[in-house]
Amino acid sequence: MKILKYLLILILFLIVVTIGVLFFSGKIIESKLNTKETQIENFKFSLGKREITFDNISINGNKMGPGRATISLKRFFGNMFDKEIYLNEVEFSNVDFNTLFAAPDENIDKFISKIQVPAEKTEAGAADNISEEISSLESGTNDVLNFDFITQMEDLEKLKREFSDTQDLDTKIAKLKEISEKSEKIKKDITDKKILINEKIAELDSENIKALNTYTDQLEELNNTIKAGNVDNIKKITFIDRGRDIVQDLNISLKTAKVAEDFYKSNISAKKVILISADQRMEIFNTGPDLGSTTADYKSKDAAYKITKAENSELYKIAVTRDKLSEEILYENDKITADIKYTKINFLPDVSDIVIETKLSYNNDILNIASNNSVTDEQENFIKESIEKIKQERLAALSEKYNTENTRINDILDQLNEKEKELDAQISKLKVLTTSSNIINTLGE
Numbered sequence: 001m002k003i004l005k006y007l008l009i010l011i012l013f014l015i016v017v018t019i020g021v022l023f024f025s026g027k028i029i030e031s032k033l034n035t036k037e038t039q040i041e042n043f044k045f046s047l048g049k050r051e052i053t054f055d056n057i058s059i060n061g062n063k064m065g066p067g068r069a070t071i072s073l074k075r076f077f078g079n080m081f082d083k084e085i086y087l088n089e090v091e092f093s094n095v096d097f098n099t100l101f102a103a104p105d106e107n108i109d110k111f112i113s114k115i116q117v118p119a120e121k122t123e124a125g126a127a128d129n130i131s132e133e134i135s136s137l138e139s140g141t142n143d144v145l146n147f148d149f150i151t152q153m154e155d156l157e158k159l160k161r162e163f164s165d166t167q168d169l170d171t172k173i174a175k176l177k178e179i180s181e182k183s184e185k186i187k188k189d190i191t192d193k194k195i196l197i198n199e200k201i202a203e204l205d206s207e208n209i210k211a212l213n214t215y216t217d218q219l220e221e222l223n224n225t226i227k228a229g230n231v232d233n234i235k236k237i238t239f240i241d242r243g244r245d246i247v248q249d250l251n252i253s254l255k256t257a258k259v260a261e262d263f264y265k266s267n268i269s270a271k272k273v274i275l276i277s278a279d280q281r282m283e284i285f286n287t288g289p290d291l292g293s294t295t296a297d298y299k300s301k302d303a304a305y306k307i308t309k310a311e312n313s314e315l316y317k318i319a320v321t322r323d324k325l326s327e328e329i330l331y332e333n334d335k336i337t338a339d340i341k342y343t344k345i346n347f348l349p350d351v352s353d354i355v356i357e358t359k360l361s362y363n364n365d366i367l368n369i370a371s372n373n374s375v376t377d378e379q380e381n382f383i384k385e386s387i388e389k390i391k392q393e394r395l396a397a398l399s400e401k402y403n404t405e406n407t408r409i410n411d412i413l414d415q416l417n418e419k420e421k422e423l424d425a426q427i428s429k430l431k432v433l434t435t436s437s438n439i440i441n442t443l444g445e
Contacts, residue, residue, distance in 0.1 A: 037266040057092075060262040062103050064275070067092040086288070087270040095275040095282075101255045107334050108254045114367040115250070115360070117243030197416050204416075208409050215402040222394050226387055238342040238356050238371070242325050245302075246340060249320045249327055252298065253305045256282065257316040257331050260296045260307060263287035336362040 042055035053068045069090040159182060163175035224240075239246065259282075263273060269288025274281070282298040289312075296307040303322035309315065318329035328339040338360040345353045358371040 035267055037262075038268060059259070059266055059268075062100065062259070062262065064092045065094045065096065069270070085267060085269070087268060089272045089274070090268070090270045091274040091276065093276055095277050095280075097275075097277055097280050097282075100259065100275075101252055103255065103258075105255065105258055108251070108258065108336075110365060111254075111336050111362045111367065112247060112251050114362070115239075115243070115247055117239055117247060194420060197420050201413060201416050204409050204413050208406065211402060211405045211409065215398060218398050219395075222391070222398070226391055237344055238340060238358050241344065242342060245322060245325060246327070249303060249305070249322070249325075250329070250338060252300070252303075253307065253318045253320050253327075253329055254331055254336070256296055256298050256305060257307050257309075257318060260284045260287065260294055260309065261316070264289070264294060264309070334363065336360070 037060055039058045040054050040056070044053045046052075050071050051068055052071065053066075055066050057064050057067070067090065070088045071086075159175055159179045163172055163179060166172055166175065259275075263270070263284060264287055266287075269291055271286060271291065273284040273287055275283075280298075280300070282296065284294070284296040286292050286294045292311050294309040296305075298305040298307075303320055306319045308317045314332050316329075316331040318327070318331060320327040320329070324343045324345065326341045330337045340358040340360070342356045342358070343353055344356060356371060358369065361368045361370075
């Protein structure tokens with residue numbers, strides 16, 4: 001009888017404890033999500049849906065934004081007294097990836113800052129635009145140059161003779177008004193034409209400066225090509241061509257690994273963490289020491305990032321792939337190495353593609369860069385010959401093109417200046433016609 005009594009008391013106790021745990025389960029979950037490493041805002045728990053929602057979770061100081069998470073009650077009750085909270089899936093629905101990738105990390109940021117990216121190369125093809133613009137100016141200038149005020153000046157002289165020949169005062173007054181109106185009309189037409197000429201002169205002066213700047217840019221581009229083609233400088237091509245891509249890849253992949261590491265070190269153990277924005281998605285799998293290897297995937301419009309961390313390891317292995325460029329990165333605490341492989345297509349005219357391999361090693365605030373390439377001795381000699389040929393032929397072609405463009409512009413300027421002189425002469429002649437003393441004397445007769 002006593003045994004039944006004690007058994008009944010035990011059953012009642014377990015029922016009370018179970019009800020209490022169920023009642024306070026939300027509070028228990030919330031308390032586990034508010035630690036030194038994690039903080040949760042506006043926490044809500046639905047026991048029926050086995051789901052929690054929140055306005056934000058901060059992981060190691062990084063705000064991840066609003067989201068939801070599903071929880072396994074079996075695992076929750078089985079590990080209720082553990083420090084960790086075990087979740088099936090966590091989804092953050094409005095992540096600011098720009099802020100996430102810009103989040104400060106002393107070691108990663110120092111490493112990135114030590115990578116020197118050369119200035120962008122001058123884009124080829126600008127010279128063709130100059131030639132087209134000069135042709136357009138030549139066409140437009142023809143309209144300005146085609147003018148003739150001789151007929152109007154002859155009409156004005158005819159009015160003057162008619163004024164002198166008549167003795168009728170009314171007729172003289174009428175003719176004098178016609179002379180005044182005609183001369184004002186001619187003067188306005190000449191002034192308008194001079195304005196057009198001066199506008200064209202200004203356009204041509206501007207085009208002359210543009211042609212000179214383009215020629216300078218192309219010489220600089222040629223100089224860079226010659227320097228890059230120097231076999232001793234081939235290793236620099238990777239950073240000249242793709243330096244900005246490499247820096248972006250290193251930052252994104254290392255910061256993604258850092259996010260995975262922050263989850264790993266927090267008390268959140270989740271089978272899957274999803275971070276989403278309008279057009280971006282990152283997935284992290286197994287964010288806990290007891291869940292096996294941790295992996296993370298992130299894709300941008302140009303590149304794919306794969307991050308892996310073996311179980312019971314501090315080392316992250318990262319693979320980045322994009323067009324003609326790949327990076328294999330090892331990241332462990334304050335040590336970072338990156339093996340970069342870049343395929344340079346159309347290295348030089350008549351020179352096939354080459355593969356340039358560059359290794360970055362960063363440790364104790366020191367960055368070392370070493371490069372190898374696939375150039376054979378035969379290719380090396382051919383490259384040197386090609387560089388000299390490019391230098392001579394391209395320099396001659398650029399100089400000839402600039403001289404031709406400069407001559408075309410100056411020819412148009414000479415024509416415009418000559419026409420302006422003709423207009424000045426017409427204005428002087430107009431003054432003689434309109435202020436002739438013969439008109440005044442005749443009027444007084």
